[in-house]
Amino acid sequence: MNQLIIGITGGIGSGKTAVSNRFQALGITIADADFAARAVVQPGSKLLSDIAAKFGQNILTDAGELNRPKLRGIIFADNDARRFLERATHGPIMDQLRSELTAATSPYAMLVLSAGTGQNPLINRMLVVDAPIELQQARVLERDGSDLETINHIIAAQPARRERLALADDIIENIGSEQALDDKVAALHQFYLDLNHHD
Numbered sequence: 001m002n003q004l005i006i007g008i009t010g011g012i013g014s015g016k017t018a019v020s021n022r023f024q025a026l027g028i029t030i031a032d033a034d035f036a037a038r039a040v041v042q043p044g045s046k047l048l049s050d051i052a053a054k055f056g057q058n059i060l061t062d063a064g065e066l067n068r069p070k071l072r073g074i075i076f077a078d079n080d081a082r083r084f085l086e087r088a089t090h091g092p093i094m095d096q097l098r099s100e101l102t103a104a105t106s107p108y109a110m111l112v113l114s115a116g117t118g119q120n121p122l123i124n125r126m127l128v129v130d131a132p133i134e135l136q137q138a139r140v141l142e143r144d145g146s147d148l149e150t151i152n153h154i155i156a157a158q159p160a161r162r163e164r165l166a167l168a169d170d171i172i173e174n175i176g177s178e179q180a181l182d183d184k185v186a187a188l189h190q191f192y193l194d195l196n197h198h199d
Contacts, residue, residue: 004108004196005101005122009164010129012154013136013143015174015181019129020112022185029104032112036096037089041066047092054084076153098122108196114158125195127188128168130161131175 010016024030041048043064051066052059055074061067075082101109101122111123131139133155140151165171170191172184
């Protein structure tokens with residue numbers, strides 16, 4: 001894994017997926033921590049059994065899958081529960097992402113992170129997708145129907161906007177039209193191609 005790896009982060013509702021989808025459409029390999037987090041808790045996995053042992057069998061759906069909304073409600077209201085889950089899932093998720101990035105054949109690859117700001121050993125450069133909190137709230141309300149209290153719990157549990165921006169090498173302000181976002185992604189794509197070529 002010797003190519004340029006760009007990390008993408010941003011708060012909930014900032015538009016990380018909208019940005020990463022556009023890079024993917026340009027032929028760039030995307031490894032997404034959210035997708036990896038789903039992959040490592042498939043029914044029958046040891047990790048899912050460990051989570052159910054900690055939080056109770058009612059954390060599973062009738063089909064034996066992880067009930068994500070129920071778990072989200074628990075961990076964003078209980079810091080100890082959140083820390084347990086992060087410790088249990090971090091290693092398996094990183095292994096999954098590392099294998100996806102190692103297999104990448106695009107000129108550079110991107111790693112979509114959750115809203116964290118911790119240094120990630122896999123990435124060379126950080127792109128932050130940014131939006132005002134009011135816009136984040138509105139997007140999440142529209143997207144998945146969570147109530148405002150839950151959304152605010154999630155935002156409060158994530159690193160502050162200024163912390164994310166302080167770590168950014170590049171920033172996309174996702175506050176305008178779809179076309180404006182297309183243009184910003186296209187410009188950064190060219191920049192990353194040039195950066196990779198010069199390295």
